Amino acid sequence: PLLYVPSWKRVMESKLVYIVYGLIDALALEMCGLPCITGSTGKSLSNKRLIQLNKRYIIVPDKDERAAARNLSKSLGNFTHIVDLPYNDLGCKDPDEIRMRLGLEFLKSLILEKSK
DSSP states (O other), rough: OOOOOHHHHHHOOOEEEEEEEHHHHHHHHHHHHHOOOEEEEEEEHHHHHHHHOOOOOEEETTOOOOOHHHHHHHHOTTTEEEEEOOHHHTTTTSSSHHHHOHHHHHHHHHHHTTTT
16 A cells, blocks of 8 residues: 655654545645645555654544554554544544634644644
8 A cells, every 4th residue: 555645845854743544634634734644545554664754653543443543553663642533522523524614723733732
């Protein structure tokens, strides 16, 4: 599986990179100015490619992808953290839906707050 990276420059300049599950979610984080990566087919992320980048990762799964995020986190080791966004409270299913309903600044602030 290939990686989809909206901005390689942003990823390579950052020590911390966000992983999402889908192209549209990656674009939403890119619009927030956050370095992000996803698989070219969403859930198909190769830990080998991610390990080669030598970054710290924060996984931002969709509402129904916590198990996939947990598996990826285990395979990447200690430099990975999973952020659980309050999808049920917000009535949303993924980062892009949060962006559409509540705006870019809200999404960015929420992700940064939960990433601490």
